[in-house]
Amino acid sequence: MNQSTEIEVKNLDHLGLVARIIDEIGIVEIINEQVSIERGEIVTAGQVVKAIILNGLGFVSQTLYLFPQFFEDKATEHLLGEGIEPKQLNDDNWTSPLTKSHNLCCRRD
Structure with a gap:
């Protein structure tokens, strides 16, 4: 019997x-080490920054609320991390990580 396998x-x-270059540099890990990850957070601050870089270099530069559309035809799990889907790359899931990243960068010691 022939079994057909669906491939996406x-x-x-x-x-x-x-x-891959972002992964080799360790940008996601560096940011996540500096910024606390809250329980239940779907997308980390490091992943948000990585997604912004990818979007900026994607020759499209979609605004934040359109990011799910930009990543819709992209292999987000491969690009951003296991379990990350385009629908999760919305402004509701980015508010806290972006605020924490901003506060980290603008902090005066």
């Missing part, structure tokens, strides 16, 4: 290379 293909384009 998603784009990486040049963003796969950029994501």
